[in-house]
Amino acid sequence: MNGLLHDPAAIYGWGAYIPRYRLPMKEIARIWGWHEGVPSGLNVKEKSVDGPDEDSLTIGLEAAYNALKRASVNPKEIGVVMFGSESKPYAVKPSATIIAEALGITPSTMASDLEFACRAGSEAFRAIIGMTLGGLVKYGLAIGSDTAQANPGDVLEFTASSGGAAFIIGKPNGTEAAIIEGSYTYVTDTPDFWRRALQPYPLHGEGFTGEPAYFHHIENSVRALMEMLDLKPEDFDYAIFHQPNGRFPLKVGKKLGFPKEKILPGLVTPFIGNTYNGSALLGLARVLDQAKPGQRILVAPFGSGAGSDAYSIVVMEGVKERQQKAPTVDDYLVRRKEVDYALYTKFRNIITRIV
Amino acid sequence: MGVYVKSYGLTKLGRSYFKSLYDLVNDALSDMDDTTKPDLIIVSSLFTSTSIGQLDLASKIAEITGYKGVPAIRVETGETSGHNAVLMAFRLLASGQYDNILLVGAEKTTEFLAARMYKEISKVFDSEYEAYMGVGHASLHALAMKEYMRRYGKTHRELAYWPALMHQNALNNPYAALRFPVDQDSVVKANTVSDPITLLDSYPLVDGASTVILTRNPNSALAEIKYAAAATDVMPITHKEDILDLPALRTVYNRIKEESGGDLSIDIFEVTDQFTITPYLIFESIGIADKGSSVDMVNNGLFDRSGQYPTNVTGGLKARGHPFGATGLYQLSEIAGILSGTFPISMEDAKEALILGINGLGSNASGILVGRR
Numbered sequence: 146m147n148g149l150l151h152d153p154a155a156i157y158g159w160g161a162y163i164p165r166y167r168l169p170m171k172e173i174a175r176i177w178g179w180h181e182g183v184p185s186g187l188n189v190k191e192k193s194v195d196g197p198d199e200d201s202l203t204i205g206l207e208a209a210y211n212a213l214k215r216a217s218v219n220p221k222e223i224g225v226v227m228f229g230s231e232s233k234p235y236a237v238k239p240s241a242t243i244i245a246e247a248l249g250i251t252p253s254t255m256a257s258d259l260e261f262a263c264r265a266g267s268e269a270f271r272a273i274i275g276m277t278l279g280g281l282v283k284y285g286l287a288i289g290s291d292t293a294q295a296n297p298g299d300v301l302e303f304t305a306s307s308g309g310a311a312f313i314i315g316k317p318n319g320t321e322a323a324i325i326e327g328s329y330t331y332v333t334d335t336p337d338f339w340r341r342a343l344q345p346y347p348l349h350g351e352g353f354t355g356e357p358a359y360f361h362h363i364e365n366s367v368r369a370l371m372e373m374l375d376l377k378p379e380d381f382d383y384a385i386f387h388q389p390n391g392r393f394p395l396k397v398g399k400k401l402g403f404p405k406e407k408i409l410p411g412l413v414t415p416f417i418g419n420t421y422n423g424s425a426l427l428g429l430a431r432v433l434d435q436a437k438p439g440q441r442i443l444v445a446p447f448g449s450g451a452g453s454d455a456y457s458i459v460v461m462e463g464v465k466e467r468q469q470k471a472p473t474v475d476d477y478l479v480r481r482k483e484v485d486y487a488l489y490t491k492f493r494n495i496i497t498r499i500v
Numbered sequence: 501m502g503v504y505v506k507s508y509g510l511t512k513l514g515r516s517y518f519k520s521l522y523d524l525v526n527d528a529l530s531d532m533d534d535t536t537k538p539d540l541i542i543v544s545s546l547f548t549s550t551s552i553g554q555l556d557l558a559s560k561i562a563e564i565t566g567y568k569g570v571p572a573i574r575v576e577t578g579e580t581s582g583h584n585a586v587l588m589a590f591r592l593l594a595s596g597q598y599d600n601i602l603l604v605g606a607e608k609t610t611e612f613l614a615a616r617m618y619k620e621i622s623k624v625f626d627s628e629y630e631a632y633m634g635v636g637h638a639s640l641h642a643l644a645m646k647e648y649m650r651r652y653g654k655t656h657r658e659l660a661y662w663p664a665l666m667h668q669n670a671l672n673n674p675y676a677a678l679r680f681p682v683d684q685d686s687v688v689k690a691n692t693v694s695d696p697i698t699l700l701d702s703y704p705l706v707d708g709a710s711t712v713i714l715t716r717n718p719n720s721a722l723a724e725i726k727y728a729a730a731a732t733d734v735m736p737i738t739h740k741e742d743i744l745d746l747p748a749l750r751t752v753y754n755r756i757k758e759e760s761g762g763d764l765s766i767d768i769f770e771v772t773d774q775f776t777i778t779p780y781l782i783f784e785s786i787g788i789a790d791k792g793s794s795v796d797m798v799n800n801g802l803f804d805r806s807g808q809y810p811t812n813v814t815g816g817l818k819a820r821g822h823p824f825g826a827t828g829l830y831q832l833s834e835i836a837g838i839l840s841g842t843f844p845i846s847m848e849d850a851k852e853a854l855i856l857g858i859n860g861l862g863s864n865a866s867g868i869l870v871g872r873r
Contacts, residue, residue, distance in 0.1 A: 353610075
């Protein structure tokens with residue numbers, strides 16, 4: 146049933162948000178004594194850092210606000226808000242309700258938080274496709290947002306960053322920005338990365354996060370989607386993969402037959418690090434910021450634990466009038482203020498002041 | 501009374517995330533394809549009491565290989581465990597007490613995070629004086645490498661001829677873990693592991709298993725074990741007279757030479773090159789190179805496959821991989837395969853091969869002289 150062809154669904158609005166602060170990789174290497182080849186091997190220059198008054202919820206809200214501006218739909222017509230994150234401010238208490246309330250969506254709505262490492266936001270995206278196509282709700286809001294945690298000194302600290310993206314999805318009505326023509330999800334129990342309850346930082350299986358996790362799942366989801374829709378890599382103008390670093394998306398793209406030129410427009414990790422639930426969805430937002438009607442986009446998020454979704458999205462006429470209605474991903478990429486490791490530890494509550 | 505290699509089996513070295521140690525052993529047995537029932541099993545493995553939590557591993561191996569009831573023991577002498585398993589089997593067979601001995605070398609190094617594994621590996625050095633203090637496998641070799649470069653005025657780039665050669669040799673070995681070429685510059689520029697040792701100066705962590713049947717029966721044997729010897733040296737490097745010298749290995753080499761009538765004509769050397777510096781120390785300690793001269797000899801191609809002393813023609817620990825307890829048996833399997841023409845790499849004129857192994861910086865040393873049948 147997973148591979149069942151479904152009716153086309155529509156994207157009405159997309160939005161992004163990236164905090165302004167940036168921590169250069171060389172600063173992390175300086176503090177922890179890493180060889181310079183480690184960060185340069187990741188193909189990431191610096192990472193975005195959430196400010197002292199930001200968290201994954203405020204980031205998700207900003208992105209959702211931008212999506213709503215582009216969608217131009219009545220918030221009261223949104224019947225479901227799903228917030229995908231692995232860095233929720235509250236362990237128990239939904240973040241989705243706060244966002245729904247702030248955007249005027251409540252009270253006639255569903256709202257919940259999803260967790261699946263880096264692909265919870267994508268699970269929200271696909272679940273909402275089903276809810277809108279099934280007639281349960283008219284529009285749905287899917288959000289992927291994180292202020293990703295990493296153990297100081299661990300290699301993950303280089304890339305774990307902050308950012309988010311949001312999408313408003315519904316049935317097509319002719320004015321949509323893009324059509325989702327097919328989707329597929331590939332999931333197995335593969336413990337490549339995890340954080341136990343009450344632990345502050347996640348652990349990972351080093352090389353195990355690569356071949357048996359990231360590559361295996363993305364390759365399988367993308368191949369199944371292309372087979373289902375009878376599409377080839379040549380049929381796509383853009384390919385966006387989950388981007389834990391700047392190297393893996395290019396490698397998996399090569400394995401699947403997508404040239405670098407189709408991947409680079411949606412590759413934001415080299416500039417801001419891995420925004421976890423933002424990651425591939427931020428890449429999609431950036432591509433929608435610049436895509437032209439008629440172009441086809443492949444999106445394949447991945448989450449540890451592990452699973453990957455693959456979507457085929459066709460850009461429609463409605464994209465043009467929406468592109469300038471809210472800040473673009475590039476607007477946020479150029480809005481940067483460099484911080485040093487000391488300020489980063491303060492912003493991220495890595496040092497604790499007793500008061 | 502001779503001792504012969506009857507058959508051997510190998511698994512491809514690498515990260516076998518979805519196979520247990522026992523799966524790997526049975527894969528090697530399948531590859532060996534020899535159902536001769538052994539009258540003794542000798543198991544060689546270093547980390548299994550931690551990595552899979554099993555003591556009396558030998559009995560477990562006897563059970564899972566279908567040889568329940570056959571006596572089985574485990575040999576552990578650090579990185580020379582496999583070599584000493586062969587030595588034990590050689591002596592027991594030569595004594596006439598046994599007819600067929602199954603050697604099983606197996607290691608699983610990717611069960612845990614690397615930091616935990618490297619903590620285990622550091623115990624090949626002195627636990628009291630070195631491992632306890634946080635000294636790692638690479639760091640003592642780094643001290644030796646630094647001292648070698650200082651004493652003889654050699655550069656890292658010159659030494660890096662060795663890892664580049666090993667990667668070249670491994671290209672033709674289907675069982676090797678690292679089958680890609682590297683050049684000397686990329687070795688020097690790679691990420692530092694323990695200065696001056698870089699990632700490309702080091703062996704890869706791998707999983708793997710090898711099985712060998714040694715027999716007294718010369719019929720249809722692949723190769724002959726002509727002699728095997730071992731010796732020990734002090735454990736902490738602070739007790740060594742010279743960090744660059746391996747006296748135990750020299751003892752082993754001279755012993756094998758004496759047994760061969762004072763003259764050795766080796767067509768293939770197979771040595772444990774854990775790190776870039778190790779083979780140079782080995783060549784200079786056994787005397788086939790003068791002190792400080794082996795780097796030039798290696799750079800002049802004398803240790804290439806076509807050179808005067810072809811060494812590690814299957815890629816060495818550096819590129820084939822270093823499955824610790826299984827390493828000595830990989831070396832023996834490959835050598836027996838090359839001498840008998842049953843391995844993908846062939847050296848038609850080769851008649852005699854010498855396998856040399858050391859633990860750490862030479863606390864244990866072992867040598868096996870193998871001849872063509």
